[in-house]
Amino acid sequence: MYEGLRRSVYGEISGLEIRLRPSRIALIKRFLEQSGIRRKIKLYNADLNVPHRYISEKAKVLFDLESPESLDPSVPSVSIIPVLSGSEIKKVIIDGRASRTLDNRLYEEIYDRISSSIIIVYSDSSSGFSHLLNELNSRDIGRINYRKTGGKTFESYGQVHYTGERTSIHGKICIGADSFIYAEAGLPGIMEVSRISNLPLQTASVVTPGTAVSSLEIAEAVRSGILIPAYKDDHESPKSLSLLRLADRGGLTLQPDPGLYWNATEIDFSSMYPSIIVRYNLSPEMLGNGDYTVPGLGYSIKSSPKGFLSRALENLLERRLFYKSIKGRHETYANRDIALKWMLLTSFGYTGYKNAKFGKIEIHESITAIGRWALSVAIEEARNMGFIVIHGIVDSLWVSGGGNVDELLKRIKERTRIDIVIDSEYKWILFPPARNGYGSPGSYIGMRSDGTFKIRGLDIRRKNIPEICKDFQRDAASIFGSCISDAEVFAKRSDLEKLKRTYLEKLNKAGTEDLTISFHITRRPEEYTVNTVTKKLLDRLKKAGVEMNPGENVSAVVVDRRNGVFDRTGKGIDYDRVMYRKTLERSFEPFDFIVKAAELNLTSSANDRKDVLYLSGKHANGNVADLYDF
Numbered sequence: 001m002y003e004g005l006r007r008s009v010y011g012e013i014s015g016l017e018i019r020l021r022p023s024r025i026a027l028i029k030r031f032l033e034q035s036g037i038r039r040k041i042k043l044y045n046a047d048l049n050v051p052h053r054y055i056s057e058k059a060k061v062l063f064d065l066e067s068p069e070s071l072d073p074s075v076p077s078v079s080i081i082p083v084l085s086g087s088e089i090k091k092v093i094i095d096g097r098a099s100r101t102l103d104n105r106l107y108e109e110i111y112d113r114i115s116s117s118i119i120i121v122y123s124d125s126s127s128g129f130s131h132l133l134n135e136l137n138s139r140d141i142g143r144i145n146y147r148k149t150g151g152k153t154f155e156s157y158g159q160v161h162y163t164g165e166r167t168s169i170h171g172k173i174c175i176g177a178d179s180f181i182y183a184e185a186g187l188p189g190i191m192e193v194s195r196i197s198n199l200p201l202q203t204a205s206v207v208t209p210g211t212a213v214s215s216l217e218i219a220e221a222v223r224s225g226i227l228i229p230a231y232k233d234d235h236e237s238p239k240s241l242s243l244l245r246l247a248d249r250g251g252l253t254l255q256p257d258p259g260l261y262w263n264a265t266e267i268d269f270s271s272m273y274p275s276i277i278v279r280y281n282l283s284p285e286m287l288g289n290g291d292y293t294v295p296g297l298g299y300s301i302k303s304s305p306k307g308f309l310s311r312a313l314e315n316l317l318e319r320r321l322f323y324k325s326i327k328g329r330h331e332t333y334a335n336r337d338i339a340l341k342w343m344l345l346t347s348f349g350y351t352g353y354k355n356a357k358f359g360k361i362e363i364h365e366s367i368t369a370i371g372r373w374a375l376s377v378a379i380e381e382a383r384n385m386g387f388i389v390i391h392g393i394v395d396s397l398w399v400s401g402g403g404n405v406d407e408l409l410k411r412i413k414e415r416t417r418i419d420i421v422i423d424s425e426y427k428w429i430l431f432p433p434a435r436n437g438y439g440s441p442g443s444y445i446g447m448r449s450d451g452t453f454k455i456r457g458l459d460i461r462r463k464n465i466p467e468i469c470k471d472f473q474r475d476a477a478s479i480f481g482s483c484i485s486d487a488e489v490f491a492k493r494s495d496l497e498k499l500k501r502t503y504l505e506k507l508n509k510a511g512t513e514d515l516t517i518s519f520h521i522t523r524r525p526e527e528y529t530v531n532t533v534t535k536k537l538l539d540r541l542k543k544a545g546v547e548m549n550p551g552e553n554v555s556a557v558v559v560d561r562r563n564g565v566f567d568r569t570g571k572g573i574d575y576d577r578v579m580y581r582k583t584l585e586r587s588f589e590p591f592d593f594i595v596k597a598a599e600l601n602l603t604s605s606a607n608d609r610k611d612v613l614y615l616s617g618k619h620a621n622g623n624v625a626d627l628y629d630f
Helices: 022-035 051-055 105-118 126-139 182-199 201-207 209-224 241-246 274-280 308-329 332-352 361-384 405-416 469-478 487-493 493-508 533-543 575-602 605-620
Strands: 002-008 011-017 075-084 088-094 096-099 120-121 147-151 152-156 159-163 165-171 172-177 259-269 287-295 389-394 395-401 418-430 444-448 452-454 517-520 554-560 566-567
Touching: 022 605, 051 209, 051 405, 075 105, 075 126, 088 105, 088 126, 096 395, 105 126, 120 182, 126 147, 126 165, 159 287, 165 172, 165 452, 172 182, 172 201, 182 201, 182 209, 182 308, 182 332, 209 308, 209 332, 209 487, 241 361, 259 361, 259 405, 259 487, 274 308, 274 361, 287 361, 308 332, 361 395, 389 418, 418 575, 452 469, 452 493, 469 575, 487 575, 493 575, 517 533, 533 566
Parallel strands: 075 120, 120 172
Antiparallel strands: 002 011, 075 088, 088 096, 147 165, 152 159, 259 395, 259 418, 389 395, 418 444, 444 452, 517 554, 554 566
16 A cells, blocks of 8 residues: 555545455455444545456457447347246247247257357346246256346336346356347447446446446546545535525426427437537536536536546547437447437436436536526527427427528527537427316427328327227328328318227227236335226235336236226236226327317417417317317
8 A cells, every 4th residue: 555646536636545456345445334434534446346447447448349330240149038928938039030839949949049149138027038948957958057136126217117137147148138228229239338338248238328327437537547436425515595496407398389380390409418518518626716607507617628527428429429420321320329329318317316426416407507598599599580489398499480490500509519400390290288288398299291200298109008099099190191281181080080980999899919008017016005007906916926026017908997807818808998998088189189270270370379379278268178178
């Protein structure tokens, strides 16, 4: 050990450096915590992952590419997905090919494919993969040595998630098919996360995007010789109540007037929050006595030198923007773009996360403040150029009018220093009303100029809605797909009514595949305060000896909602006709509103319609209540 100067993110500090074997560091850390000495000292580099630290120190890049456009190296791999009914394996899907005969030939194929592959993609739902390996090992074929680790529940961005049990096979890279990144972006996405975070491939498949970002920051610190605090003790600075009221806010969100709009354009800031971190040099050590003042908050930020967070995230941001620009050229680029997008989304959250190594709440507040200012600049420029602002939410803006959109983007970028692009151009876009009659910020359906739809917030996007409702909304959307005027939309009302009758008749003879609902479990049965359908399903499962973890999903057909009867066998026992009819009829509502909104457009000027909807809402005078069945 020796005394000396080392660099922290805030500058040089004097301290005692102790060199130990990696296996001994955790022991010393535990001793300091238990003895109470930890409260009197600052401890650095005491909880780093050993392989990750080594890779970072040696400046290695996993799955390195000659250029960003290079495709991934070819690695022998196999996907083995057991499909269960209850606890019994009914079939095994190997690289997309289903085999229903579980005989020696199948197990020989499984053994050969695992033995000859480096990457194993598997699903251990209900311990199906483990059961498969146990059965294989009991036969005179060969032996696969594996071990399992338990699953866990975690919460991210207000959503409860569950990672299932993990299986590791000696000498293989095992990736769970339920891995978030794998489900979103496949192997190319996991390889890109591994590449940029310095995490081994199997680890990169298991961690959350936020943990991958944290690993990226730690790798940058290790390479730069910056000490990494073992404990988060950079607490929030004192502030007045008035400043807290101004600072403790999120992104700017407008409330759209419900209605049908024509020739609209959606423009998007590209990775807004990470771009703000990089472009405005937002990093904990850059806060105070700077030359830039955060709009609305008055925080002072130094523009130079380049801050740690800005430096750490710059490569991630530039890679994501690059892949976003070429993602249409190859599926691999699209998958890399998705993986990097998720990492960038969580990079903002980590600046305010209580345990983030390099987080600082004032930086988090500065990011959202600059984001609100940037969107307000975009709104101002759009109105100055004669556009009608339809809606805006955090980093997106919807406008209509005959102005020059390219010139609008140029002006916004010049003022905000953030890249902004056209996301979609719409022939028409509908913002339906929420139950209270006002516009719902996150719900819309738009017909793009290229003939495709963009849909958010409707049943077709929800996992807890039966497929028959989603099928209706797909078919209903196609009815209006070719319309180019309010008159054409209104003329389709009889086609819509015919489709609704068809689906109500289809409901009477619907099968299990039409009626199955995926229930997302957010808590344990005893933690539910209201006796919902999900609570009743969990109670039934518990009586049957099936324990569900928060974050897991379970599929079933509701047979009797009131008495909590469900069908999980797929045998089509029966279904709750009243509940399913009401659910289907709710899926009609946004498309009923398309017709009513077109009718209103035909009988009112755009400005009259806008004023009436905005001022009156649910309790309107005049004709607004006729628009929708509140």
